[in-house]
Amino acid sequence: MQDWEERTYRLMGDKAAEALARAHVMIVGVGGVGAYAAEMIARAGIGHITIVDGDTVNCTNINRQLPALHSTVGLDKVAVMQRRIADINPRADIEALKQFVTADSAGELIDTAKPDFVIDAIDSVAPKVALIKHCIDNGVGIISSMGAGGRFDPAAIRYADISQTRNDGLARVVRTRLKKMGIHKGLPVVWSEELPSESALVHTDEIPCKRSSYGTVSYMPCMFGCMLAAYAINKLRTTR
Numbered sequence: 001m002q003d004w005e006e007r008t009y010r011l012m013g014d015k016a017a018e019a020l021a022r023a024h025v026m027i028v029g030v031g032g033v034g035a036y037a038a039e040m041i042a043r044a045g046i047g048h049i050t051i052v053d054g055d056t057v058n059c060t061n062i063n064r065q066l067p068a069l070h071s072t073v074g075l076d077k078v079a080v081m082q083r084r085i086a087d088i089n090p091r092a093d094i095e096a097l098k099q100f101v102t103a104d105s106a107g108e109l110i111d112t113a114k115p116d117f118v119i120d121a122i123d124s125v126a127p128k129v130a131l132i133k134h135c136i137d138n139g140v141g142i143i144s145s146m147g148a149g150g151r152f153d154p155a156a157i158r159y160a161d162i163s164q165t166r167n168d169g170l171a172r173v174v175r176t177r178l179k180k181m182g183i184h185k186g187l188p189v190v191w192s193e194e195l196p197s198e199s200a201l202v203h204t205d206e207i208p209c210k211r212s213s214y215g216t217v218s219y220m221p222c223m224f225g226c227m228l229a230a231y232a233i234n235k236l237r238t239t240r
Helices: 003-012 014-022 034-043 077-088 106-113 125-137 169-180 219-239
Strands: 024-028 048-052 093-097 117-120 141-145 157-161 188-192 201-207 210-214
Touching (some): 024 034, 034 048, 034 117, 077 093, 106 125, 125 169, 141 219
Parallel strands (some): 141 188
16 A cells, blocks of 8 residues: 555555455546546556547547646647556556547457456447447446536436436437347446436537537536446445
């Protein structure tokens, strides 16, 4: 145990904290939601962290994304987050993969990295569904983020099985595609009961596998990311 970990060890006890130090967590997507999940994973003392994202920081990310500062515009998100995580947990083994996950590459990504747990913060449907299916089919622990955009109320954020979600267009599409693949339940998600604001919807053809996105307020992606990380941490501290 190092000095900065003392409060974690005090809360969890040596056995659980040491289990986290041995664990490998992969965070796929380190934008508004995933970057906060990655930081909470690092601060909890996870020993092996893989972050995956092919994007660079854009000025439009500054209102909500952890790696986004005026000084980091144009830099790779995974590079910014790798430096930040290393400064938090210098002992961690951090792998930063600058790549966009596709439906075809999702399985190979998981098989090569062999994580103990995956946090899915992808916002494009086809790669998201492929990643989820591969994890479920191969017994890899996973929790998935549904839509944080277009919403204001943090009290409406919930954990649920994908089969129990509502008022969420992303969850509906993911649920439908998984059902066609024979998966009707068994995927834990973070989602919001709040209906998204339709006036915040923006249609786009610039993002692969994504036809629209919502305006987003600063705190909602952060809270989704923290809840994703909390779920992973609590699973790993009690099962390893």
